[in-house]
Amino acid sequence: MIVDAHTHLLPKDYPADAPECFPHMEPIEGSDDRLLVFGKMRFPAKEVFFEAERRVEAMDASGVDTEVVSPMPPLLRYDLPAADGLALARHVNDFAAELSSHAPERIIGLGMVPMQDPDAATAELAAIADAGLPGVEIASNILGSSIGEEKFLPFFTEAERLGLSIFVHAMPAPIDRLPTSAMGTYVVGIEGMYAAASMMLGGTAAALPDLRISFSHAAGGLAMMLPRANYFWGGSWNEEPKDLERAVMPDDGPSPLELARRFYYDSMVFDRRTIQYLVELLGADRLLLGSDFPAMPREDPASKTARSLELPEDQWEDLSWRNAMRWLGRDPVTAGVAAPQAQEASAR
Incomplete structure (x- = not known):
């Protein structure tokens, strides 16, 4: 079974009386696709972004049984006035619930x-739960503020209380430290690392051990930094026992690696060697399959690179679908049976 835990949606339309700052969709002549217009953005949105039948067809074609579908990241416009941001969120959430209702499994x-x-x-999380959505997507920074800052702790506390999952998608900060050309490459790695590290250093990860949170693209460069952080914490190389005489900043709390292993990470990292490193450092029970579809094309078949690792069967089952169910708060044993077409495709 294959669960793609990192895919995106766009609503087909927006209210005619919506505020001027809202996005809107324009028809594309000779096509069922639409043009998303949102401020300066012009994005040709394929029909699969907003039509459930097209999504199921695309899943069947690539051997995917289930998709976790989150809002296209440019919709996370935290620069909008708060009231308009809430109105946009509610419209997108209604659409997400409607799209899911066509094929809930x-x-x-x-x-x-x-x-x-x-x-x-924080207040809106109850409505998310009432709508039957298992969680929310947020950006890796909020107008330049790290998500691990204390002002966001009540939000994550409420998400944990309600049993809602969090998906953190890497997004650029308002102050660019790299050229625009790095937006989709290095910025993703930097911002993902900042977001996950802030949750550890700000105390949220330690305070909320039952929070189910996943980071896009394996939280960028975080995994490369963790052994160094572990050395500063406890003076150990290769996760050997603590040697506080060598430690730069001794700490009696959980180690950075222990905290990092409370998170989930999607494996959309484009290289089997990187996935292997993530398996060895963080564990196969921490990784999810992801593709960024349809913003980016899926591998053919889906998960081709991860499958090439030839992991032991139990680890592969974790990576390919069980971890996604755990992240979503669902029992893998009773998560449901996938469509026969997708099962057949994923076996090829």
Whole structure:
């Protein structure tokens, strides 16, 4: 069974009386696709972004049994006025619930909240749960503020209380430290690392051990930094026992690696060697399959690179679908049976 835990949606339309700052969709002549217009953005959105039948067809074609579908990241516009941000979030959440309803065992929609107003975002989580959405997507920074800052702790506390999952998608900060050409490459790695590290250093990870949170693209460069952080914490190389005489910043709390192993990470990292490293450092029970579909084309078949590792069967089952169910708060044993077409395709 294959669960693609990192895919995206776009609503087909937006209210005619929506605020001027809302996005809108324009028809594309001779096509069922639409053009997303959102501020300066012009993005040709394929029909699969918003039509459930097209999504199921695409899953069947690539051997995917279930998709976790989150809002296309540019919708996470925290620079909007808080009231408009909440209105946009509710529209997107309604659409996510509607899209999921067409094939609930195959399309699992996530919502969004106006993180520019932490109190409003926290209050909106109850509505997310009531709508049957298992969680929300947030950006890796909120107008330049790290998500591990204390002002966001009530939001994550409420998400943990409600049993909602969090998907953190890497997004650029308002102050660019790299050229625009690095937006989709190095910025993703830097911002993902900052987000995960802030959750560890700010105390959220330690305070909320039952929070189910996943980071896009394996939290960028985090995994390369963790052994160094572990050395500063306890003076150990290769996770040997503590040697506090060598430690630069001794700490009696959980080690950085222990905290990092409380998170989930999608394995959309483009190289089997990187996935192997993540398996060895973080564990096969921490990784999810992801593709960024349809913003990016899936491998053919889906998970081709991860499958090439030839992991032991139990580890492969964790990576390919069981971890995704755990992250979503679902019992893998009773998670449901996938569509026969997808099972057949994924076996090829």
